[in-house]
Amino acid sequence: MENKLLDTISRSLNLELPVLDTFEEYLDFVIPLVKPWGEDLREWENYMDVRWLEIRDEETFHETVLHIFREGGEYLISTDGNIAGGEWSILNNSNTMIVNRGRGSELFDLAFMNKDFFILKKHGNQKRIRQEKYFILGREGAVKGLEWRDIIELMFNQYRSNGRFIVMSTMLIVVMAIIILLSLI
Secondary structure, X not given: OHHHHHHHHHHHHOOOOOOOOOHHHHHHHHHHHHHHHOOOHHHHHHHOOOOEEEEOOOOOOOOOEEEXXXXXXXXXXXXXXXXXXXXXXXXXXXXXXXXXXXXXXXXXXXXXXXXXXEEEEEOOOOOOOOOOOEEEEEEHHHHOOOOHHHHHHHHHHHHHHXXXXXXXXXXXXXXXXXXXXXXXX
C-alpha cells in the first residue's frame, strides 16, 4: 500500500514526455494534457492574420506552407511564396471550422489552440481512409526551423510548467493543512 502511494506521488512529479512512435501518437497523448490551457474558437479573432506554418512529419514534405486566416472568411495559403486563396467559417456556438482550400470544403473540430499552436482534427475516421487526422499549424515565429519532435516538446512544455505548478500548489495546501491540524491538537 505504501509503495503504491509513493509510486503515485512519484508519477505525478515526473513530467517527462514518453517515447512514442509517430507524430499522431504524440499529438493524441499531448493534446488532452494541454487542452485545459488552450482557447476556444470564440477567441478566434485574436489569432487572425497570424502567419501559421503547416507542420507535418512526412519525409517528403519540404515546402514552407503558411496559412493566414483573415477577417471576413478570407483564407490565404502560401506555398514557398506562391499564394492561393480559400475560405473559412466557424459553425455557430461550436469549436468546429469549415475550411475550403480550393479542393473542396473540409470539416474540422478544434483540437487545441493557443498563441503558438492551432491544431484542428478532421471530422470522421481518417485512419480508415488513410488520411491525416490532424491539421497542425504553429505560429511561424515559434516553430520555424524546428523538427516535429521539437514541436511536440514545445507543446508538452506548457503542460510541464502548468503541471508542476498544480503539483506544487497541491503539496503546499496539504502541508498547510497538516500544520493547521497539528496546531489544533
